[in-house]
Amino acid sequence: MRPRADGTRASGRRSSTRSRVPSRRSPGATPPTGRSVFVHPQALCESEDVGPGTRVWAFAHVMVGAHVGAGCNLGDHVFVETGAWIGDRVTVKNQVLVWDRVTLEDEVFVGPGVVFTNDLRPRVRFRTPPKDFLPTRVGRGAAIGANATIRCGVTVGANAFVAAGGVVIRDVPPHALVAGNPARRIGWVCACAETLGSDFTCRCGRRYRLAADGAAGLVPANRGA
Ligand SMILES: CC(C)(COP(=O)(O)OP(=O)(O)OC[C@H]1O[C@@H](n2cnc3c(N)ncnc32)[C@H](O)[C@@H]1OP(=O)(O)O)[C@@H](O)C(=O)NCCC(=O)NCCS
Numbered sequence: 001m002r003p004r005a006d007g008t009r010a011s012g013r014r015s016s017t018r019s020r021v022p023s024r025r026s027p028g029a030t031p032p033t034g035r036s037v038f039v040h041p042q043a044l045c046e047s048e049d050v051g052p053g054t055r056v057w058a059f060a061h062v063m064v065g066a067h068v069g070a071g072c073n074l075g076d077h078v079f080v081e082t083g084a085w086i087g088d089r090v091t092v093k094n095q096v097l098v099w100d101r102v103t104l105e106d107e108v109f110v111g112p113g114v115v116f117t118n119d120l121r122p123r124v125r126f127r128t129p130p131k132d133f134l135p136t137r138v139g140r141g142a143a144i145g146a147n148a149t150i151r152c153g154v155t156v157g158a159n160a161f162v163a164a165g166g167v168v169i170r171d172v173p174p175h176a177l178v179a180g181n182p183a184r185r186i187g188w189v190c191a192c193a194e195t196l197g198s199d200f201t202c203r204c205g206r207r208y209r210l211a212a213d214g215a216a217g218l219v220p221a222n223r224g225a
């Protein structure tokens with residue numbers, strides 16, 4: 001056991017363990033830089049599966065059974081439904097709804113107002129049973145710009161980038177930059193988010209090449225990538 005800044009004691013278990021009970025801090029308290037979970041007094045965090053170092057801000061709601069990894073940041077008015085799965089070091093900006101069957105892998109960025117979905121053909125009178133909801137996966141390091149809509153059943157590849165306002169209706173290859181409605185690829189981006197030229201070399205030093213399978217997008221051509 002190790003002491004917390006607030007004087008209580010917390011175990012140093014990693015995020016993959018279950019049954020973590022988020023700690024609460026007083027209004028206006030400085031959010032922790034350590035490994036405890038910060039739940040704003042005006043937030044509702046019902047899940048015990050929230051990793052250390054994660055911050056849940058005002059009016060956010062994390063339902064029981066939702067998984068949130070370590071070091072995440074869930075902004076005001078974020079909703080995370082039972083069955084949603086969020087990895088480590090994920091940022092979810094304000095007013096994002098993360099439904100059942102949505103998976104956000106490690107280090108994903110979700111911009112404000114992004115809309116996920118899980119029911120392809122919703123009707124009130126002919127309800128879709130949850131078993132028929134379509135999964136959505138956002139790959140490691142990907143970023144989704146403000147107000148984008150992600151139709152259920154798609155995979156956004158690792159390090160891909162969805163421009164603000166894009167409506168994604170089909171899979172996005174890794175490192176693709178997509179924009180518009182429906183979103184189409186308008187370029188390729190580096191892991192650092194810079195747009196790549198035809199030599200697939202970024203000024204940050206990372207280099208890429210097209211994967212043999214076009215659907216696999218770009219793959220690293222040097223170790224730094
Ligand atoms: C995609 C993005 C990174 C491109 O930025 P950029 O490289 O400076 O882009 P530019 O303004 O030079 O535009 C390049 C082209 O992409 C198009 N484009 C850029 N953003 C677009 C968007 N959101 N939707 C549709 N097309 C877009 C431009 O029209 C332009 O096309 P053209 O060459 O035919 O005229 C940026 O526009 C974006 O959407 N960023 C996300 C911001 C965001 O939501 N942040 C969330 C945290 S606050």
Ligand SMILES: [Zn+2]
Pocket residue numbers: 190191192193194202203204205206
């Ligand atoms: Zn780069």
